[in-house]
Amino acid sequence: MTIQPSSNRALSVSALNRQVKSLLEHSFLSIQVIGEISNFARPSSGHWYFTLKDAKAQVRCAMFRNSNQRTGFVPREGDEVLVTARVSLYEGRGDYQLICERMEKSGLGQLQQAFDALKAKLDKEGLFDVARKRRLPPHPKHLGVVTSPSGAAIHDILTVLKRRFPGLPVTLYPTAVQGAEAAAQIVSAIELANRHNQCDVLIVGRGGGSLEDLWPFNEEIVARAIVASAIPIVSAVGHEVDVSISDLCADQRAATPSAAAELLSPDRHALTLRLSQLKRRLESRISWQIERKRQQLLGTRQRLRHPGEKIREHMQALDRLELRLQRGMLRLVQQRRTHLAQTTQRLARLTPTRRIEQSRQRLDQIEQLLPRLIQRHIERSRLRLAQQSGMLHSVSPLATLERGYSILLNPAGQAVSSAEQVTPGDRLDARLHKGRLTCTVESIETGE
The missing domain is CATH 3.40.50.261 (Succinyl-CoA synthetase domains)
Incomplete structure (x- = not known):
């Protein structure tokens, strides 16, 4: 492209610069230039203005905000960079410059x-x-x-x-x-x-x-x-x-x-806080378990009564029955006496002498027989009581202990009924009829 002046008048400076700018921009579409940053300026507009130089020459450069935001770094004085740019002309001063579109530090491309x-x-x-x-x-x-x-x-x-x-x-x-x-x-x-x-x-x-x-x-x-x-x-x-x-x-x-x-x-602070929380939860759980077990123990003690108490209760019940029987017999005798008196009066009115005599004899026999019947009934009741007491005593754990047996208890106080409940080395408490023994398990034999 050749710039020719008009035949009517000479070119103005702005027209000249405009044509030169067009010539440069069409001649250099996109080039890469390497050089050292100097005179770096960064105004409030966000655009970058700097000079790119080497040992022998320099060129002015501009990099507008929409391009430099993609760079990823802000160059400093003395940095060697590789720019991809278009050649242009700043018409106001007539200075040719590079309009930079990309920038990377020298060597970073490779x-x-x-x-x-x-x-x-x-x-x-x-x-x-x-x-x-x-x-x-x-x-x-x-x-x-x-x-x-x-x-x-x-x-x-x-x-x-x-x-x-x-x-x-x-x-x-x-x-x-x-x-x-x-x-x-x-x-x-x-x-x-x-x-x-x-x-x-x-x-x-x-x-x-x-x-x-x-x-x-x-x-x-x-x-x-x-x-x-x-x-x-x-x-x-x-x-x-x-x-x-x-x-x-x-x-x-x-x-x-x-x-x-x-x-x-x-985080040690978070761990300390967590440990404190777990400690409080554990203490609360243990306290709750202890209280629950204590209530269970109290309930068990209240339900578990000594066999002697049962025997005493049955003896008291027997005494009450005996007293009731005596009162019933006396009441029956009294009723019979009353009935006899009434009958005697009726007989006296009817004068049935022989029947009266027979009745009197029968009454005498009944009077003689009644104490024996009462005594026999009492003896049978006492015998049943003795039998029931013996049966109750035979199933009592104390009777078992009297025959030479013992009850083995583990450290928790629970009765041991199987060899599989203990291991060698366990300590057991043997309760006897009189006294206790502390034993250590040396060996175990299991079987039916």
């Missing part, structure tokens, strides 16, 4: 491609599958940490553990966490922890940093070492926004090392 390629490869192999990952122990007994001994990560982890559960043992497996040798050292530390086999969970990670700083945790050898570990692993690499290959392979990902410590350590 790293990102390597990250994406390895991620796709391991994902295809199933290393990221949730079904493969193991559950973490709910209350770890020993915690292992694979990180730098001088980094912020170990300090953050120990600070959290001191606050939440200071009694948790921690073993540090020191390793470099950035640089060319870091990946191999991380793998060696994980393998060493597995050989020691004293930790039931591992934290593998480091604090935040750039993609280059975190790159050892995106290495394939580290990913495969995490998957091969017999100890469950929590990956805690970088900040919350950073996601590494190690995070995807680990059994659990934590946003930060501090978050990993929070995840694995029980």
Whole structure:
């Protein structure tokens, strides 16, 4: 495209700049430029204005808000970046500039491609599958940490553990966490922890940093070492926004090392509160059980009466029956006497002398026979009473004890009726007719 002045008049500056802008924008549709950030400005509008330079030249750049919000970081003076931009012209000053659409730190493009390629490869192999990952122990007994001994990560982890559960043992497996040798050292530390086999969970990670700083945790050898570990692993690499290959392979990902410590350590205050609640519930339950058993014992004692009391009750009942019988007999005699007197009077009026004499003789016989009948009835009643008393006494536990038997009681006071209720070494209480014996079970023989 060639700029030609009008035949009638010369071009104005604005017209010239407008045509040059159109020429540049149509000649350079989209280019990538690498350079160092300088003169970075970030006004309240949210747009970015800066200069991109190298050792020999520089170019003005603008990156509008709708584009820079997708960048994921804010560049600083001296950062080397790779921008994807359109060439344009700022008509007001006549300065040509780059309108940046994307920006990434220099070298990150290749790293990102390597990250994406390895991620796709391991994902295809199933290393990221949730079904493969193991559950973490709910209350770890020993915690292992694979990180730098001088980094912020170990300090953050120990600070959290001191606050939440200071009694948790921690073993540090020191390793470099950035640089060319870091990946191999991380793998060696994980393998060493597995050989020691004293930790039931591992934290593998480091604090935040750039993609280059975190790159050892995106290495394939580290990913495969995490998957091969017999100890469950929590990956805690970088900040919350950073996601590494190690995070995807680990059994659990934590946003930060501090978050990993929070995840694995029980809260001692919550545990103390829970123990107090359980203690109160246990004490209440025990008190309730003791009171219930005490009431059951009282009820049993009230229901269980001594055989002697039963005998005394029957004797009293017999005495009452005897008294009733005597009163009945006397009442019967009195009735007979009254009837006799009445009959005598009637006979006297009728003068049946012979019948009277016979009746008198019969009455004499009855009077002589009646005491014997009464005495015989009393004797039969006494005999039945003695028989019933003997039968009741024969089934009494005390009678059994008198014959040389004993009752075995376990420490709970319960009667032992089968050899299967005791084991060798148990102590039993043997109740005799007179006294008690404390016995120890030496052997057991079971049988029908």
